Amino acid sequence: MTTRHWHGGELRWDHLGGEWCVLAPGRATAGAAGCPFCPGPAQDTPPETWRLPAPDGGSWRVRAVQNRYALSDQHEVIIESPWHDWDLAVGTDDEVAAVLRAWQERHRALRHDAAQVVLFRSHGPAAGATLSHPHSQAVGLPVLSAASRRELVAMREHYDRSGRPFAAEILAGELSSGERIVLAEGRTVAFVPFAPASEFEIRIVSARHRADFSAIPGEELGSIAHALRLVLAALRTELSDPSYNLILHTAPVGLEHVPYLTWSLRVVPQLAIPSGLELATGIPVVTTTPEEAAKRLRNRLP
């Protein structure tokens, strides 16, 4: 039996499944009465680790705090807005870019002492969100997950064979077919994958291939924020504000400059309870074709 204790957290290795399991006792109790993320005198959030000040001299626009129900002490919550009812799908491009900038900052901060830093957002109850105030999470891990390692190896092998990043080839194929493209503006492209992991999954990538999301300069980040806002608004309209997870795929620690990796953002809607086939095999089942999903999302764009 293999166990890793790390910053107050515990991971156990599943020898048969070949993947880590994180122990999080107490996490299910999150979500007490009142909103701990709203600003105000009653604010009793854990210690702040970072803040982006408000442009008008107000207190803050985006802030990061330690997670009260943490997996370890390398687990932060990014409070995306002081407004309880704000959302990425209804914000301005600048507000969404500020959240992505917070992701960059916390990724850089947590990676000093981690093998992998994971950034994600859970929206809606079916995605596991226990608080409705808009927030995302940053988690440092002492290990690289087996899934991340497999993806890494596949991308490196592809690059060694072809001399091109895997993502460049996928993007070229998607752009030439066009049938799964949701949006393409400048170098930023959003598309539904050919074989998605869930119904209406969306990937956002840039034609400027870069392994490390936190190295994206401001202007390019603005274009990504714009695309993210538009596709989330389209998803919200088309499926009546569905639960989803937004996940950042970016280089593991130490591989920020390799040529074979490319960052991406994944929107994974949680629309159905996994079927028996999915639980038995891990093979996802979708009832809307990716081509149809992309078309329906395109039709919802402004």
Ligand SMILES: [Zn+2]
């Ligand atoms: Zn709130």
